[in-house]
Amino acid sequence: xxxxxxxxxxxxxxxxxxxxxxxxxxxxxxxxxxxxxxxxxxxxxxxxxxxxxxxxxxxxxxxxxxxxxxxxxxxxxxxxxxxxxxxxxxxxxxxxxxxxxxxxxxxxxxxxxxxxxxxxxxxxxxxxxxxxxxxxxxxxxxxxxxxxxxxxxxxxxxxxxxxxxxxxxxxxxxxxxxxxxxxxxxxxxxxxxxxxxxxxxxxxxxxxxxxxxxxxxxxxxxxxxxxxxxxxxxxxxxxxxxxxxxxxxxxxxxxxxxxxxxxxxxxxxxxxxxxxxxxxxxxxxxxxxxxxxxxxxxxxxxxxxxxxxxxxxxxxxxxxxxxxxxxxxxxxxxxxxxxxxxxxxxxxxxxxxxxxxxxxxxxxxxxxxxxxxxxxxxxxxxxxxxxxxxxxxxxxxxxxxxxxxxxxxxxxxxxxxxxxxxx
Amino acid sequence: xxxxxxxxxxxxxxxxxxxxxxxxxxxxxxxxxxxxxxxxxxxxxxxxxxxxxxxxxxxxxxxxxxxxxxxxxxxxxxxxxxxxxxxxxxxxxxxxxxxxxxxxxxxxxxxxxxxxxxxxxxxxxxxxxxxxxxxxxxxxxxxxxxxxxxxxxxxxxxxxxxxxxxxxxxxxxxxxxxxxxxxxxxxxxxxxxxxxxxxxxxxxxxxxxxxxxxxxxxxxxxxxxxxxxxxxxxxxxxxxxxxxxxxxxxxxxxxxxxxxxxxxxxxxxxxxxxxxxxxxxxxxxxxxxxxxxxxxxxxxxxxxxxxxxxxxxxxxxxxxxxxxxxxxxxxxxxxxxxxxxxxxxxxxxxxxxxxxxxxxxxxxxxxxxxxxxxxxxxxxxxxxxxxxxxxxxxxxxxxxxxxxxxxxxxxxxxxxxxxxxxx
Numbered sequence: 001x002x003x004x005x006x007x008x009x010x011x012x013x014x015x016x017x018x019x020x021x022x023x024x025x026x027x028x029x030x031x032x033x034x035x036x037x038x039x040x041x042x043x044x045x046x047x048x049x050x051x052x053x054x055x056x057x058x059x060x061x062x063x064x065x066x067x068x069x070x071x072x073x074x075x076x077x078x079x080x081x082x083x084x085x086x087x088x089x090x091x092x093x094x095x096x097x098x099x100x101x102x103x104x105x106x107x108x109x110x111x112x113x114x115x116x117x118x119x120x121x122x123x124x125x126x127x128x129x130x131x132x133x134x135x136x137x138x139x140x141x142x143x144x145x146x147x148x149x150x151x152x153x154x155x156x157x158x159x160x161x162x163x164x165x166x167x168x169x170x171x172x173x174x175x176x177x178x179x180x181x182x183x184x185x186x187x188x189x190x191x192x193x194x195x196x197x198x199x200x201x202x203x204x205x206x207x208x209x210x211x212x213x214x215x216x217x218x219x220x221x222x223x224x225x226x227x228x229x230x231x232x233x234x235x236x237x238x239x240x241x242x243x244x245x246x247x248x249x250x251x252x253x254x255x256x257x258x259x260x261x262x263x264x265x266x267x268x269x270x271x272x273x274x275x276x277x278x279x280x281x282x283x284x285x286x287x288x289x290x291x292x293x294x295x296x297x298x299x300x301x302x303x304x305x306x307x308x309x310x311x312x313x314x315x316x317x318x319x320x321x322x323x324x325x326x327x328x329x330x331x332x333x334x335x336x337x338x339x340x341x342x343x344x345x346x347x348x349x350x351x352x353x354x355x356x357x358x359x360x361x362x363x364x365x366x367x368x369x370x371x372x373x374x375x376x377x378x379x380x381x382x383x384x385x386x387x388x389x390x391x392x393x394x395x396x397x398x399x400x401x402x403x404x405x406x407x408x409x410x411x412x413x414x415x416x417x418x419x420x421x422x423x
Numbered sequence: 424x425x426x427x428x429x430x431x432x433x434x435x436x437x438x439x440x441x442x443x444x445x446x447x448x449x450x451x452x453x454x455x456x457x458x459x460x461x462x463x464x465x466x467x468x469x470x471x472x473x474x475x476x477x478x479x480x481x482x483x484x485x486x487x488x489x490x491x492x493x494x495x496x497x498x499x500x501x502x503x504x505x506x507x508x509x510x511x512x513x514x515x516x517x518x519x520x521x522x523x524x525x526x527x528x529x530x531x532x533x534x535x536x537x538x539x540x541x542x543x544x545x546x547x548x549x550x551x552x553x554x555x556x557x558x559x560x561x562x563x564x565x566x567x568x569x570x571x572x573x574x575x576x577x578x579x580x581x582x583x584x585x586x587x588x589x590x591x592x593x594x595x596x597x598x599x600x601x602x603x604x605x606x607x608x609x610x611x612x613x614x615x616x617x618x619x620x621x622x623x624x625x626x627x628x629x630x631x632x633x634x635x636x637x638x639x640x641x642x643x644x645x646x647x648x649x650x651x652x653x654x655x656x657x658x659x660x661x662x663x664x665x666x667x668x669x670x671x672x673x674x675x676x677x678x679x680x681x682x683x684x685x686x687x688x689x690x691x692x693x694x695x696x697x698x699x700x701x702x703x704x705x706x707x708x709x710x711x712x713x714x715x716x717x718x719x720x721x722x723x724x725x726x727x728x729x730x731x732x733x734x735x736x737x738x739x740x741x742x743x744x745x746x747x748x749x750x751x752x753x754x755x756x757x758x759x760x761x762x763x764x765x766x767x768x769x770x771x772x773x774x775x776x777x778x779x780x781x782x783x784x785x786x787x788x789x790x791x792x793x794x795x796x797x798x799x800x801x802x803x804x805x806x807x808x809x810x811x812x813x814x815x816x817x818x819x820x821x822x823x824x825x826x827x828x829x830x831x832x833x834x835x836x837x838x839x840x841x842x843x844x845x846x
Contacts, residue, residue, distance in 0.1 A: 007503045014511040016524050016707040020501055020717055028503040032496045050498065052719060058494050067490035071481050073455045074694035075473065078443055080430045080451040088437040101439050106529040106696040107720060113562050120575035138716055139536050141563035149715055152543035153618070195576070266719055271497035273529040273696040273720035284439040292572055293561055294443055296475060296689055297530060297696040 003040060004028060022387070023380045032057030035401050035408055037385065048379075048386040048400045048412050051353075054242055054267030055313040056403045062270045062309040069305035076296055077104075083304040090311055092278060094249045096258045101284045104276045104299035108238040108265020109137030111275040114293065115261045116141060116199065119232045121290035122260075122283055125196030129186045131164040133209045133391045136201060136236055137265075145201065158195040160186035164209035164391055165218070168346040168357055169365060175214065180221035187229045199232045204259075205240035205251040205350070210357065210390030213348040219257050232283070235259035238275075239353070242267045243314055243402065246324030246351025254350065272306035273297070319402040323351035330354060330398070330409035337413065341420040343368060352404055355396035367392030371423065378419035384412055426463060427451060445810070446803045455480030458824050458831050460808065471802075471809040471823045471835050474776075477665055477690030478736040479826045485693045485732040492728035499719055500527075506727040513734055515701060517672045519681045524707045527699045527722035531661040531688020532560030534698040537716065538684045539564060539622065542655045544713035545683075545706055548619030552609045554587040556632045556814045559624060559659055560688075568624065581618040583609035587632035587814060588641070591769040591780055592788060598637065603644035610652045623649045623656050627682075628663035628674040628773070633780065633813030636771040642680050655706070658682035661698075662776070665690045666737055666825065669747030669774025677773065695729035696720070742825040746774035753777060753821070753832035760836065764843040766791055775827055778819035790815030794846065801842035807835055 007028060011019070027045065031038040034056040037045045047057070055062065069083070077084060088102045105111050120126055130136070130145040137143070143151065144159055162182040163171070171178035183200060190197040204219065206212055226233050240251025241264055248254040252262065260283060265275040279287075287293070297303070314320060331347055331354050338344040338356070345359030345368075358368040358375065372394045379386055387397035396416075400408065430451060434442070450468065454461040457479040460468045470480070478485065492506070500507060511525045528534050543549055553559065553568040560566070566574065567582055585605040586594070594601035606623060613620040627642065629635055649656050663674025664687055671677040675685065683706060688698040702710075710716070720726070737743065754770055754777050761767040761779070768782030768791075781791040781798065795817040802809055810820035819839075823831065 004503065007505070007508070010508050010512075011503065013704075014508055014515070014524055015500075015526070015722075016704060016711050018708065018711040021503070022501045026503050029498060030496060030504075032498060037496075037498070037502075052499065053497065057498075058496065060494070063490065063494045066493050067486065070489050070695075071483070071486045073453060073460075073481065074476065075452060075455060075460070075480075076475065077438075078445045079460075080427065080434065080444070080449050081453075082430070085430070085433050085437055089433075092437070101437055103438070107533070107718070109718075110530070110533070110562065117563060117575070124575060126576040138718055139533070139562045139564065140540060143714065149713075152540070152547060152713055153549040271720070271723060271725070272493075273723075273726070281436075281439060285441065288439050288441040290572075290575055291566065295530070295532075295561055297694070299438075300694060300696075302694070303696070 024377050025380070027380065035404050044383065046384045046408055046411055048384055048398050050401060051239065051244060051399045052266045052271050053401050054270050055310055055317070055319060056401045059270060059313055061313055062306055065305040065309035066272060066302055069302045074300050074302045077299045081301055083301040084299040087304040087308050090308065095262065095278055098258065098280050099262060099278050101281045102276050102278045103284065103293070104274065104303065105295050106273045106275060106297050108263060108275045109139050109142055110295065111263035111265055111277045112136045112142045112236060113139045114277045114287065115201070115234045115263050117291050118261050118277065118279060118283055118287040119199035119234060121286040122232055123198045123230060125198040127158050127160070127190030127193060127195035127197045129160050129162060129183055129200045131202065131206065131209055132161040133164045134203065135208045160190055162186055165206055165212045165214055166210065166391060167212035167214060167348060176218040176221055180225055183222050184225045187225060187231065191229065197229050197231045199234050200226045201234040201236060203236045203239055203251065204255040204257065205245060205353065207239035207353060208389055210395045211349045211353055216256055219255050223257050232260040233257070234261045234263065236263050238263060238265035242310070243320035243323055244351055244353050246320060246327050249320065268310065269303055269306040270310050272303055274303040274307050317403065323402055326404055326406055326409055327351040327354055329406050330413065333409060333413040337417055337420065340417070343371065343420060343423065352402060353399045355398045357390065357395045359394070367394040369394045372396065374423065375419055378422065379415060382415045382419065384415045447800050448803070450803065458827050467806065469807045469831055469834055471807055471821045473824060474662065474667060474822045475689045475694050476824050477693050478733055478740070478742060479824045482693060482736060484736055485729055488728040488732035489695060489725055492725045497723050497725045500722045504724055506724040507722040510727040510731050513731065518685065518701055521681065521703050522685060522701050524704045525699050525701045526707065526716070527697065527726065528718050529696045529698060529720050531686060531698045532562050532565055533718065534686035534688055534700045535559045535565045535624070535659060536562045537700045537710065538624070538657045538686050540714050541684050541700065541702060541706055541710040542622035542657060544709040545655055546621045546653060548621040550581050550583065550613035550616060550618035550620045552583045552585060552606055552623045554625065554629065554632055555584040556587045557626065558631050580616070583613055585609055588629055588635045588637055589633065589814060590635035590637060590771060599641040599644055603648055606645045607648045610648060610654065614652065620652050620654045622654055624659060626659045626662055626674065627678040627680065628668055628776065630662035630776060631812055633818045634772045634776055639679055642678050646680050655683035656680070657684045657686065659686050661686060661688035665733070666743035666746055667774055667776050669743060669750050672743065691733065692726055692729040693733050695726055697726040697730050740826065746825055749827055749829055749832055750774040750777055752829050753836065756832060756836040760840055760843065763840070766794065766843060766846065775825060776822045778821045780813065780818040782817070790817040792817045795819065797846065798842055801845065802838060805838045805841065807838045
């Protein structure tokens with residue numbers, strides 16, 4: 001049996017069936033460094049997928065911060081410790097001044113689970129609006145926001161879904177109008193239900209929905225409708241946060257809105273399990289009063305040290321500027337490929353989260369979902385790791401570690417050219 | 424302003440009000456080593472509270488494992504990696520052979536959130552039974568198991584609470600009969616509800632309930648009633664697991680039962696955020712089929728390296744034997760104090776989770792709840808950190824790191840003698 005087959009069999013025996021695994025020929029990764037991953041045979045892969053190792057795989061400053069703090073103290077927040085205070089002060093300084101306090105958790109799922117309850121504490125209601133192609137995490141409560149699989153006992157009825165924005169197949173009218181109208185309708189519907197209207201939760205970059213290119217002000221009418229109805233806006237920054245989109249630290253800043261609650265996850269500790277919720281002190285205090293909450297590992301000194309090192313590296317290596325510059329460079333390269341390959345229907349994204357939507361017919365914009373799977377596997381065979389996502393699951397998901405360079409982009413582009421040429 | 428007052432003010436400003444903090448004079452901890460914690464003034468405290476740093480604060484082997492793996496690779500489980508397989512194989516080998524697969528998470532709360540859904544997947548029902556003084560974690564779904572604070576929108580009605588076992592104030596009859604009768608009644612009640620009966624979730628050591636001393640077989644009739652009704656038994660091992668109670672690796676093994684689902688948390692990674700769910704492959708596969716589940720940080724190579732080092736140290740330093748021996752020694756010491764101090768109404772516990780229940784009147788067993796708070800604060804003033812818990816919040820919570828020695832126990836006992844003498 002091959003190494004891969006043996007590992008897959010062992011994995012199924014120990015971790016169960018139906019556990020997701022990337023690529024038709026899965027990779028057995030043993031080492032990471034910067035934007036590179038290495039398999040057990042020493043083969044090198046350019047990582048165009050992973051946003052969790054935000055400042056690069058195994059960044060020495062993050063590793064050093066973790067090792068130093070882990071050998072000094074790792075305990076909970078029921079004692080006084082300056083690590084969490086220094087970090088939250090530094091973190092909240094990157095937000096609008098109204099967003100001045102935070103709760104730290106271990107995952108983005110835990111953060112969204114809290115955010116929904118924060119909204120409940122502020123509004124006294126439980127109804128939530130989300131988009132129809134989103135994903136906000138894996139807890140029981142947060143899973144209810146997904147349309148993917150009805151849970152045992154059914155959906156609880158407090159969630160309304162609105163069509164995700166789509167810049168490639170827009171609904172017509174002034175951009176943002178259709179979205180805000182759908183949200184307004186969902187608000188009215190919830191207000192007539194026993195749940196009432198509590199919150200709109202969105203990724204302001206709509207990453208899972210296929211990262212549509214939305215004009216400035218797209219969300220203004222939506223946010224106004226939510227506020228007018230007494231609801232709160234939750235911005236899930238697990239994907240666009242920490243400068244990913246280039247030019248802005250947060251996706252909601254790029255979108256030009258100030259949410260009431262912001263949730264953080266994946267890139268926050270470069271892979272060390274840490275997430276968080278940032279909100280105004282009134283919102284946070286309302287939550288703490290309505291729900292007792294304590295998270296044993298949340299905000300521990302080691303997690304805070306890892307997260308602080310991530311902020312240091314983002315600044316010191318000017319990674320937000322890099323995301324903007326290299327992202328623009330790579331997008332321009334994709335655009336050149338579009339002239340050569342008819343299968344590329346649309347190019348969009350921002351900073352180091354961008355990609356191409358693949359279609360079978362440019363005029364009809366017919367989603368090339370299966371072909372996108374072949375492209376992703378073809379890239380993997382040629383040593384470039386990426387994924388796919390979007391409403392039709394036909395957009396390439398290119399979301400590399402933030403130190404991604406022009407040279408890395410060139411390799412990704414030439415490999416993609418090669419794969420598309422071989423289709 | 425004193426250092427403590429300044430830190431408290433800064434903490435309230437950045438982390439919000441009502442965030443729990445131990446002791447009337449909180450400690451500002453900056454360093455930990457073995458069973459010792461050190462404050463900013465260099466003062467040393469004997470840690471009789473923290474079970475998270477299971478093999479001792481900053482154990483060099485755990486720190487080294489974390490540092491080594493963090494500098495090599497830290498990624499998710501959608502690639503093949505041997506770290507998680509080696510760990511799950513080693514972990515499940517400590518369980519009954521029917522419990523042969525696992526899902527890894529970041530926290531015990533996430534683990535219990537999954538366990539409830541696993542039970543739903545297996546039974547097709549959602550009703551759950553828990554004890555009336557328990558705590559199983561902080562997610563929205565798991566919080567519903569607590570009676571402490573009604574959530575916004577109210578409790579959902581699918582939880583039934585049964586009186587927690589109490590060996591000091593037993594309900595009468597053959598031990599276990601009253602508990603199994605209460606569970607049987609709750610099962611019947613749920614079966615007549617729209618929810619149906621899905622699971623009984625218990626800490627088999629009933630730690631938060633005050634760690635009653637229960638005879639062998641106490642839970643047998645209860646488990647039989649659950650199985651007969653087609654439900655599953657979830658054992659929450661977040662507190663008694665990993666050898667804490669001495670002589671057994673798991674609390675349910677001490678209780679002599681084989682649960683269907685086991686959840687793990689706090690001590691698993693010595694403070695590194697890792698939790699998990701262990702179950703039979705049929706149960707785990709049913710969950711994976713009914714609910715898509717992926718946890719970005721869960722089972723990452725660094726978490727697995729930390730957790731593997733914990734298992735290594737437990738074995739190599741014979742910490743389960745140590746827990747049994749030192750725990751018995753300390754309990755005998757507490758029993759001597761009982762002859763001197765009338766306030767000690769009962770001594771109980773097992774291994775390195777034991778304590779005294781404090782009463783105002785031995786005959787009436789009147790809980791001395793406020794006095795217990797004074798004792799805990801008096802211990803802190805004298806350099807010994809512990810807590811309190813139990814149905815009446817009047818039992819001392821003594822739950823030190825596992826390398827706790829007889830000498831450490833002597834210091835704890837002499838300090839307690841001193842504090843009780845000064846009341």
